[in-house]
Amino acid sequence: MSALRGTAPLVRLILARDRLRLSAWVGGLVLLVIVSAISTKDIYSTQADLDRVAALSRDNPAALAFNGPDQALDTMGGQIAFQIGAFTLTMVGLMSVLLVGRATRGEEDSGRLELVRSMPVGRHAPLAAGLLVCAVASVVLGVLTAASLLAEDLPAHGSIVFGASFTAVALVFLGITAVTAQVAENPRVAAGIAGGVLGASYIVRAVGDVGNGAVSWLSPIGWAQKARPYAGEQWWPLLLCLVLGVGGVALAVVLADRRDFGAGMMAPKAGPAVAGPSLRSPLGLAVRLHRGAVLWWAFGVLVTAVTYGSLTSAIDDFVADNPEMLDLVASLGGASLTDSYLATSLLVLALLSAGPALQVLARLHAEESGLRAEPILATRTSRQAWMGSHLVVALGGSGLSMLLGGIGLGVAYALVGGDAGEVTRLGLASLGYLPAIWLLAGLALALFGLLPRWTAGAWVTLTGCLVIGMFGPLLDLPSWVVDLSPFQHTPAVPAVDLRLLPLAVLSTVTLALVATGFATFRARDLLTS
């Protein structure tokens, strides 16, 4: 097996470099499971509570779309599995996409792997080492998840199947990312394609779970939930995951044999010998550098929006079929269940739309430390102009995503039963979320000025907002923690009336952060490595 020679030292290298990242992913996900389990037990302490919440969720398409299929929701285990939900399984998949992408294609693209491959190291050793580490992380995640649930006195068989479903989803996306890492010609495209498959898996099972469940069989996340933890466990859907994961790895090995080091499957084409007219300013360059990524984000937001929008009619039917729901809705302060659902959808779209802003601004640090900012700043381009051009793309890209999200939600709702006015109403409502999105962009910019090496830390704040927004009520977080998220201060239009004061406050904070970023970057040395 000379092709695998040197795998062991490479495994140690990855562990030495990425042990913190690996433990953060596994630890964070297990913590999320533990906290969700404890809070669910806390909130629904009696069987009567469980029966009531099961009855409410069972026919609520929004809950089914966000969390998963109706499987024994009136048992503690079933309810916990439902609360942890499809969203957490998607995070598990994301772990694989990012870790595998980094360990394989990322290393190759950085040029470090070239040196490694010049030594007596087999052709497949780097791929094998990266996949091995990530596979072990997947298994550890599954074992710890099962153990935590067992420790909470949940039924043994269900806990083990639930832990195994985490491992299964992680392995599926390990296989998929291993393939995209061979096909794509650079790590961003590899992670982008795999991330797209992941997003599609989430959406496909949402559509299936709201319907009769058949469509969910097209999604690996659907398979994981079809293993029915705590609800009459069946192992064989997890075998599908295993087959897909192993098949992906096998395909990756075949593809790796057929491509050159450093190249993708597609041969690079010649490009223009002369720069086009748009490439004449720092802004032109920034647009060119970020165009692809921003458009992909916007596309992802649009697809999500259309999916959510098309499920809205089911909510209307649900309310119509359940007269008692009208009383409940009335007790919520007048907002219709549909509008609450639309507001939650807009919140999710807003959190997603912060993605392009943070990705663009993280590039500032990459450009600086990669020595690509240096020659630009040696021309008559000022630091403000360079930084400002990326900021414009970040704000514009996230704004475009959010607006497309609002319009997409409105169009889909209008098509399934709402009226045409929904398009403008939701399009305008989406703008209400921009101050909160842009505040995160401002934070990233301030970090870049003050602590450039921590620019990517803005992703942590987005993750925090995501956890607060999605799990806040479930986790029963203290109010001061919940208040940290700018999205909590955003009026939940269209469920409530738009108030301008909170938006003005958020915008003022954003301006202060942006000013801090500009001032501190102007005053500091450029990073030279």
Added chain:
Amino acid sequence: MGSVIEVAGLVKTFGPTRALDGLDLTVAQGEVHGFLGPNGSGKTTTIRVLLGLLRADGGTVRLLGGDPWHESVDLHRHLAYVPGDVSLWPKLTGGEVIDLFARLRGDVDVRKRDELIERFELDPSRRSRTYSKGNKQKVALVAGLASAAELLILDEPTSGLDPLMEAVFQDCIQEARSEGRTVLLSSHILAEVEALCDRVSIIRAGRTVESGTLQSLRQLTRTAVTAETERPPDGLAEMPGVHGLEATGATVHFHVDTVDLAAAIGRLSAAGIRSLISNPPTLEEMFLRHYGDELASEQRAHDGAARG
């Protein structure tokens, strides 16, 4: 005829590291100035301070009569920079990068750009991702040399070029000189510095240790002499300035301080010269001797300190 670059007592620290420790550098208008020093001696840091990318911690820095930190944008209208570590955007082609820099600098000369692409045999339609180190270097060189800037700052610009391209580069610098432009050339390729530079500054550990014309630097060093004479020459061994005298039969070999060269040749002449070979010190010898001496004395000091 002023100084284009005036640096005096420049200090730059990175945490506990003192990267520049009182560096002096003067570059006159219209000259090609060689900037030499071993790896890590502070050449690139000095250039980054000159470009306003790093802020000086001490000393004075004037570039084209202005302050490079506070007036960087205005000053950059008048200079072109070629970095030593060339990093390009993988998706852009070489031609796009060259045009982008020309436009950002504000001086676009399409004819000169095309001519340079031709001379450096660069394929401008390839994506930067696919360029070798040498080709990336060519992109940066074409982008810099195509400008009409009055000052060129070149940081080891030829480290990845083959000898043919090296010759093209030297031609380009000669042309820049004849156009009256000023060039600061940081380089490790001593033959290139000898061929191009009017004056050189040699730095070490963040300080300038030598600065002047190549001739004046040669005055400070020794010429190697090998001669065959009819009779053994008298009194050479006792002469001040003669070092490492070796005599084998009728042939003598020695090094002589350049100021004492005439006197030493007089002695040889009196003994009847049959053949004479005299080699002026190469820059390489000057460089090696200088650092060799410094390193040796530092080593001794270090050993002494260790013993004491």
